[in-house]
Amino acid sequence: MELKLQDGLIPAIVQDAKTSEVLMLGYMNQEAYDLTLRTGYVTFYSRSRRKLWVKGESSGHRLVVKQVRIDCDQDAVLVLAELAGAGCCHLGYRSCFFRSVTADGGVQVIAQRDFDPDQVYSGEKR
Amino acid sequence: MELKLQDGLIPAIVQDAKTSEVLMLGYMNQEAYDLTLRTGYVTFYSRSRRKLWVKGESSGHRLVVKQVRIDCDQDAVLVLAELAGAGCCHLGYRSCFFRSVTADGGVQVIAQRDFDPDQVYSGEKR
Numbered sequence: 001m002e003l004k005l006q007d008g009l010i011p012a013i014v015q016d017a018k019t020s021e022v023l024m025l026g027y028m029n030q031e032a033y034d035l036t037l038r039t040g041y042v043t044f045y046s047r048s049r050r051k052l053w054v055k056g057e058s059s060g061h062r063l064v065v066k067q068v069r070i071d072c073d074q075d076a077v078l079v080l081a082e083l084a085g086a087g088c089c090h091l092g093y094r095s096c097f098f099r100s101v102t103a104d105g106g107v108q109v110i111a112q113r114d115f116d117p118d119q120v121y122s123g124e125k126r
Numbered sequence: 127m128e129l130k131l132q133d134g135l136i137p138a139i140v141q142d143a144k145t146s147e148v149l150m151l152g153y154m155n156q157e158a159y160d161l162t163l164r165t166g167y168v169t170f171y172s173r174s175r176r177k178l179w180v181k182g183e184s185s186g187h188r189l190v191v192k193q194v195r196i197d198c199d200q201d202a203v204l205v206l207a208e209l210a211g212a213g214c215c216h217l218g219y220r221s222c223f224f225r226s227v228t229a230d231g232g233v234q235v236i237a238q239r240d241f242d243p244d245q246v247y248s249g250e251k252r
Contacts, residue, residue: 001233011137013148020146022139025202037227069223070233072215076151078223089198097195097204101163107127107196 003033004075012077014042014055014088016095017066023088024096026055028077040065042081059120061085086115129159130201140168140181140214142221143192143206149214150222152181154203166191168207185246187211212241 026044035043042063046053056062063081098111152170161169168189172179182188189207224237
């Protein structure tokens, strides 16, 4: 099955396999996608650091793959995963989508912090 | 709240507000995002047709916005929506992610068709 990459990348949604919560969106190149399938750990390509990024490699909060789905156009990936750790977000939340947009265009935090990011991330966010 | 657009676009995940199923991923430009908030109907920017695209405008299967969330980096949107119709996918499925990737790298259909796309779409897929 061939991925339809754009500039070498495909967006990958990660959904909690147990709670169905959408945890984050990252990008994979072909190698990251292949590694995700082969290793069973969600692996992205970091656009800012320009290298492969095993999610949780420094925090320990890895994402264990349960199922990988592909969309109709083969240009988006959905990974159902179990979070081996307290949270996915480098700001200390379980999901990166911890804010909702309010009627006036502002934002409101709708989740509670699950961990202290300063104690988990020594340097780069991962 | 300012969106971090890439080439003028931001990826937008649509999740079923009732079932939590991830239905599709599309792209919004600033105008599509503003219209989504203002009209209450999920509106994308079609990269192939290069114009605004109210999801379901031809099929009638609109997506009624229940909540819009933004991620930590403000470069991805998650819309919780109710599907006013049988399905989101132009191939006749409720979700565009109706196939899972198998161990040998192939794909397997994991959902049942919910409607006949030939009876819904006269021309362009929407």
